[in-house]
Amino acid sequence: MNQKIQFTLNGKSTTMEAPTHRLLLDLLRDEIGLTGTKEGCGTGDCGACTVLMNGKPVNSCLVLSGELEGASIVTIEGLKIGPELDAVQNAFVRDGGAQCGYCTPGMLMMSKALLDENSNPTEDDIRFALSGNLCRCTGYAKIIQAVQDAAAMIRSKNVQ
Amino acid sequence: MKRTEPFEMYQPTSLKEASRLLKEKGPGGRFLAGGTDLVIAMKEKGLVPKYVVDLKRLPGLTGIHENKDGRITIGALTTMREIETSPVLTKKYPFLCQSAAEVGSIQIRNRATVGGNMSNATPSADVAPSLIALQAKTTIASAAGERTVALEEFFRGPGQNVMSTDEILTEVTIPKTSSRLVGEYIKFSPREMMDLAYVGVAVVYTLGEKEKTCEAVHIVLGAVAPTPIRAKKAEDALEGQILSEALAEKVGALAAEEAKPISDVRSSAEYRRAMVGAMTKRALLNAAVGPAKSWVERRDRRY
Incomplete structure (x- = not known):
């Protein structure tokens, strides 16, 4: 069953036809060509497919296209504004917050969501927020360091 | 991971429209709210509903x-x-x-x-x-x-x-509750929130106005019976009493007796039963102390 849907994708209004049962993850990767969002487990356990839906992090592997009408979706491709990397991206690059990189888009989206709400998180806050994002390389120490550094960058920017 | 099979999806905008739809389409449909159970069932277990009714456009169901x-x-x-x-x-x-x-x-x-x-x-x-x-x-x-x-x-x-x-x-x-009501929920699972509860225990009681007696005691167990159940013998044992560690232990033992756990891939029935006792005791004592300030504090006083 195809449905015409209109939603905002990375700040741009998008209208398309899609089967209602198509997963948001597949819509992004296969129909729209935004392959930054990754599929890990497919069942909402690993967080690799995390995108922001109406500003809130969700697993795109569990969202149906039929639910998208009027929604605002931000993917990893929408994090960068112009040539500037987002603070979390900068920090992950600088601190080595990525090893194989497969969990990284999800980690970045979840970290972005955390820092949007709280620009001064404790290590415990970060661990709590990232508990639905698995890194099979076990690179958690550097990931947490990167989120802390991103938070510091955001705070110093806000002061300026 | 498998993909969902195609299905018809309806998005009624009023309860009236929804019930008319259900009548027209008959049995075999499924409601869709957040999809975190339904979509997983479709992907993991191959569930193919005859049709899906998305409830998210119904007014007045949020907040x-x-x-x-x-x-x-x-x-x-x-x-x-x-x-x-x-x-x-x-x-x-x-x-x-x-x-x-x-x-x-x-x-x-x-x-x-x-x-x-x-x-x-x-x-x-x-x-x-x-x-x-x-x-x-x-x-x-x-x-x-x-x-x-x-x-x-x-x-x-x-x-x-x-x-x-x-x-x-x-x-x-x-319903309206007393301002002296206290409570605690303990989920016992090895991976905290990312795994299902082996045992869940909620306790709620109201502290007496003068003496700190426990009144209107409710002890409810999750994951240890086909449905969540009240541990009524345990509740009765605490009703009107002043909580002590020894009494919490005794109430916990009664709750453990009332549980009807099964053995499965997560845990044996015996272990679940023992944990009902331990977690009920802990929940009763935690409730008296007040809520934990952070999830770390909660975790550390739990284990």
């Missing part, structure tokens, strides 16, 4: 409202994350927020709804014991009108509830 008479109504489409972070609930019932925080990741909790979680009737559902301990009621709507069912009576077995196929759970209501 947490504090009524003038002290009741709190929680719309069925309210997400676990909204319950977890609600200022009203955090102030009055922090253990309820805590039980919502035990459900999966933040990504999951941004989608999973209280109505979906109750309707799905998983014996280990984390918010059910806390809501039952608060004597919450469900409002169920259909073309024939509305009815109210105590949440304690709502569950019928794993995946089974009292609703017929044309009924929709619209809200959960917590």
Whole structure:
């Protein structure tokens, strides 16, 4: 069953036809060509497919296209504004917050969501927020360091 | 991971339209709220519903409202994350927020709804014991009108509830409670929120005005019976008494006797039963101390 849907994708209004049962993850990767969002487990356990839906992090592997009408979706491709990397991206690059990189888009989206709400998180806050994002390389120490550094960058920017 | 098979999806914008749709389409349909159970069942277990009715366009099913008479109504489409972070609930019932925080990741909790979680009737559902301990009621709507069912009576077995196929759970209501009410929810699972509860224990009691006696005691167990159950012998043993560690131990032992756990891939029945005793004791004592300030404090005083 195809449905015409209109939603905002990375700040741009998008209208398309899609089967209602198509997963948001597949819509992004296969129909729209935004392959930054990754599929890990497919069942909402690993967080690799995390995108922001109406500003809130969700697993795109569990969202149906039929639910998208009027929604605002931000993917990893929408994090960068112009040539500037987002603070979390900068920090992950600088601190080595990525090893194989497969969990990284999800980690970045979840970290972005955390820092949007709280620009001064404790290590415990970060661990709590990232508990639905698995890194099979076990690179958690550097990931947490990167989120802390991103938070510091955001705070110093806000002061300026 | 497998993909969902195609299905027809309907998105009614009124309860009337929804019930007309259900009548027209007949049995075999499924409701869609947050999709964190339904979509996984379609992908993992190959569930192919005859049709899907998305409830998210129905008006008036979201949000947490504090009524003038002290009741709190929680719309069925309210997400676990909204319950977890609600200022009203955090102030009055922090253990309820805590039980919502035990459900999966933040990504999951941004989608999973209280109505979906109750309707799905998983014996280990984390918010059910806390809501039952608060004597919450469900409002169920259909073309024939509305009815109210105590949440304690709502569950019928794993995946089974009292609703017929044309009924929709619209809200959960917590009655007015005493300002001296305290409570605690403990989820016992090795991976914290990212795994299902081996055992869930909610306790709620009201402290006496002068002496610190425990009144209106409610002890509700999750994941150790086909539905969440009250441990009534344990409640009776504490009713009117002043809590001590020795009494908490005794009440815990009674709750363990009342549990009807099964052995499965997660744990043996014997272990679950022993943990009901330990967690009930701990929950009773934690409730007296007050809510933990952070999830780390909560975890550390738990294990």
